[in-house]
Amino acid sequence: MGEFVFFLLALAWPFLAGSYGTGLITEALIFAIAAMSLDLLMGYSGLVSFGHAAFFGVGAYALALSGMKLGLNPWLGILVAVMTSALAALIIGYFCVRVSGVAFIMLTLAFAQLLYSAAVKWRGITGGSDGIGGFDRPQIAGLSLNDPIYMYFACLLGFVLSLWLLRRIINSQFGHALVGLRENETRMRALGFSTDRLKLCAFVLSGAFAGFAGALYAIYNSFISPDALSFAQSGMFLLMVVLGGVGSLLGPAIGAAIFLLMKQFVSSHTEHWLAIVGIIFVCCVMFFRSGVYGFLKQWLERGART
Amino acid sequence: MSKTKIFAPSRRAVLQGTAAATALSFDATLARVFAQTxxxxxxxxxxxxxxxxxxxxxxxxxxxxxxxxxxxxxxxxxxxxxxxxxxxxxxxxxxxxxxxxxxxxxxxxxxxxxxxxxxxxxxxxxxxxxxxxxxxxxxxxxxxxxxxxxxxxxxxSNWQVANPMGTWEAKNGIKDVVVIASDFLAGHDVAEAFAEAFEKNGGKIAKQVFPPVGTNDFSAYITDLRSINPGAVYGFFAGSEAGRFVKQFQQFGLKGKVKLTGFQSMLDSDTFPLQGSSAVGGLSSSIYCETxxxxxxxxxxxxxxxxxxxxxxxxxxxxxxxxxxxxxxxxxxxxxxxxxxxxxxxxxxxxxxxxxxxxxxxxxxxQAIQNVYIREVHEEGGKFVNKVIDVVKEVGDYPGNKA
Structure with missing residues (x-):
């Protein structure tokens, strides 16, 4: 029910808000896809990745480069971006899933930093620290994504599609196996599951969705630079997931929106916005253990009972 | 979900808070609309x-x-x-x-x-x-x-400031130069623009090196510089890196042997506090000079x-x-x-x-068309300033940028 109202609001949003508000939510939708993809790893498989920006960035660069260097249609570019990110996740995941706990966190971080330096140094391809800019947004059936409203609906469609697919994955047998992995890996192994392979599958799927978000982000900004691969970006994804509620899929999406909007408004008023966002984050972790989503859900349920 | 309740605001409190927040943001929006007209x-x-x-x-x-x-x-x-x-x-x-x-x-x-x-x-x-x-x-x-x-x-524009300096150095008795520039896009821009003009006017680029951004210790580069012993070094650094490079250049005893020259940002009023007297005598080009x-x-x-x-x-x-x-x-x-x-x-x-x-x-x-000043660092009553020693009048944009 709540989701339906949400969806209606999302459909009406561009006509209620001006172009600025539409742009803000477009960006929030893109980051929501990335945050949900991280939640698949963190919330359901129990794998805390501190390098998720790597796949986001790879997707974004793949889209930009397939358009600029290969002259590929951006719609095909999105496909290429998803596949490239999945491939990157396969290679990186192959090494990462062999370790767990802190070692896993550090290894994902290390790989992300590796890609970051590659993007900075490989000037001929990536444009170095100045990035790649100025490519045009694609058209579909004569509708140019340069129009903020079409861009918004394209991202909304991408978001709904991702949410639906991720839910299908989580509710499948595979998804249940992932939760088993999170709860008790030893037991899953004893039951005969190939845990490494399960983890790798989750890693690749998660990377593919992050790459999809990255591709949309590159289209939205008509620009990509190494900052999208930086570990600050990875940290931001983690914050979004924790803020919204780990393991609730829709929670991280809400977390992404809250984080972006909060940042946008607070940082216009003070240069010390990080301190304020930090305090809010500490409060969230202390008082809303299950994130904003969990809190809202509890609150609504309590309201319904009384 | 049977966790202990730590924080449970009454619904009214939450509603009041939301209403207040909405009113505030609405006010701000209104103010903006009126300001527009x-x-x-x-x-x-x-x-x-x-x-x-x-x-x-x-x-x-x-x-x-x-x-x-x-x-x-x-x-x-x-x-x-x-x-x-x-x-x-x-x-x-x-x-x-x-x-x-x-x-x-x-x-x-x-x-x-x-x-x-x-x-x-x-x-x-x-x-x-x-x-x-x-x-x-x-x-x-x-x-x-x-x-x-x-x-x-x-x-x-990086080209606008670096290119005339290359010409000027070649025409003022400097025969060979080692270019040392921070390894990001601006550094490469500047090095290229300088080298092009310097070589075109008969100078020789002995070597180009690009230390990574954030380098603390330039000793390896400066030792290399000493063994090449060129007429001048042309540097591109900014902020604290410029401070460190110029200071270490003096500490290694190269000052007075190799002429210190560089881009605007390497020898400027904001780097002097870090460089002190080690900057004195250094030459740089810029579109402005404080004196x-x-x-x-x-x-x-x-x-x-x-x-x-x-x-x-x-x-x-x-x-x-x-x-x-x-x-x-x-x-x-x-x-x-x-x-x-x-x-x-x-x-x-x-x-x-x-x-x-x-x-x-x-x-x-x-692109703004403007003068480029060749400046020299002086000490004046305990303060460090740049002084103009030559002017290249009305320098325009990089010709390659034109249609």
Whole structure:
């Protein structure tokens, strides 16, 4: 029910808000896809990745480069971006899933930093620290994504599609196996599951969705630079997931929106916005253990009972 | 879910809070709508005010304020509203802020940014939006290659400052040079522009090295420099790196043996406190020099004295001059800055004598055409300043940027 109202609001949003508000939510939708993809790893498989920006960035660069260097249609570019990110996740995941706990966190971080330096140094391809800019947004059936409203609906469609697919994955047998992995890996192994392979599958799927978000982000900004691969970006994804509620899929999406909007408004008023966002984050972790989503859900349920 | 309740606000409290928050934000929106219809000229200042380069944003800002104070906070007869946004030296943040300035604040003109990577990110969006945009700071040579009708660069281009220095050094008795430049895009821009002119005029580039950004210890590079023993070293560093390089250059005893020369940012008023006497005698090229003996510059120095104990630097002068450019353009369109196309054309007709000297724009690429000063560092009563030893008049844009 709540989701339906949400969806209606999302459909009406561009006509209620001006172009600025539409742009803000477009960006929030893109980051929501990335945050949900991280939640698949963190919330359901129990794998805390501190390098998720790597796949986001790879997707974004793949889209930009397939358009600029290969002259590929951006719609095909999105496909290429998803596949490239999945491939990157396969290679990186192959090494990462062999370790767990802190070692896993550090290894994902290390790989992300590796890609970051590659993007900075490989000037001929990536444009170095100045990035790649100025490519045009694609058209579909004569509708140019340069129009903020079409861009918004394209991202909304991408978001709904991702949410639906991720839910299908989580509710499948595979998804249940992932939760088993999170709860008790030893037991899953004893039951005969190939845990490494399960983890790798989750890693690749998660990377593919992050790459999809990255591709949309590159289209939205008509620009990509190494900052999208930086570990600050990875940290931001983690914050979004924790803020919204780990393991609730829709929670991280809400977390992404809250984080972006909060940042946008607070940082216009003070240069010390990080301190304020930090305090809010500490409060969230202390008082809303299950994130904003969990809190809202509890609150609504309590309201319904009384 | 049977956790202990730590925090459970009553529903009424939450509702009241939400209502208050909505009312507040609504008020702000209303104020914005009203300001739009009558009112002040809105100038969006998108610069870096935090991080290691935040100082440059701050000094640009002070230059802008200096001009406004001098002119009673009026431009072309209309009052001015400045809207300041910090891009955190990050292009993604820069784009978010740019959208806010253009779509939410509805500014009439955008000033900035400092970082070339942020300027690159802004191109796509600014082409679309058509909002007048005056670049202050970002030096990437390729930026003006875009030849956007609504973009002008009122400050230096890397090529513009580095290339004349190459010619000057070759013509002033320096035969071979080692180029050492920070390993990011600007460093490569500068090294290339310098080397091209230096070699064209008969000089020899003995070696080019690119230390990574953030290098603390230059000893390996300086030892190498000593064994090559060239006539001069040409350096590109900024901020604290410039401080470290110049200091270590002296500590290793190369000062006096190898001539120290470099880009504007390597030997400038903001690096002198870090360099002290090790900077004395160093040569650099820039579009501005704080000791220029012109009435325009003396006026700026006198007015800036109330804001800072330091002399104005290149960024302060940029902030000041860009406001002068806007002022003149607004006057010439009769105050109607809302007509972006006419306003942009008026900027293109700029022809002023700024504190830095005469400034006008290339009609094709929209790069400022201005003097380049060859400067030498002097010590004067315990303070360090640059003094002009030669002028290359009216240097334009990189010829490769033209149509």
């Amino acid at each position: 009558s009112g002040p000229i809105k100038i969006g200042v998108l610069n870096t005010f935090t991080k290691s380069v935040g100082l440059f944003g701050e000094t640009t800002w002070r230059g802008i304020e200096t001009y406004l104070e001098e002119h009673g906070n009026k431009i072309g007869g209309r009052s001015v509203e400045l809207i300041k946004e910090d891009d955190e030296f990050n292009p993604q943040v820069g784009l978010q802020k740019l959208r806010k300035l253009v779509e939410s604040d509805k500014v009439h003109v955008v000033l900035g940014p400092l970082g070339s990577h942020i300027a690159t990110a802004m191109i796509g969006y600014m082409k679309q939006s058509g909002t007048p945009w005056i670049v202050t700071g970002a030096g990437s040579t390729a930026l003006t290659k875009e030849r956007m009708p609504n973009m002008y660069r009122a400050t230096l 220029l003996d012109t009435p325009e510059n003396k006026n700026l120095i006198a007015r800036y004295a109330s804001k800072s104990k330091d002399l104005p630097g290149i960024f302060t002068e940029s902030g000041y001059t860009v406001m002068r450019i806007i002022d003149d353009a607004v006057k010439s369109v009769g105050g109607n800055i809302e007509n972006a196309a006419d306003f942009c054309k008026a900027i293109g007709k700029t022809n002023i004598v700024a504190p830095r000297g005469p400034v006008r724009f290339d009609p094709d690429t929209h």
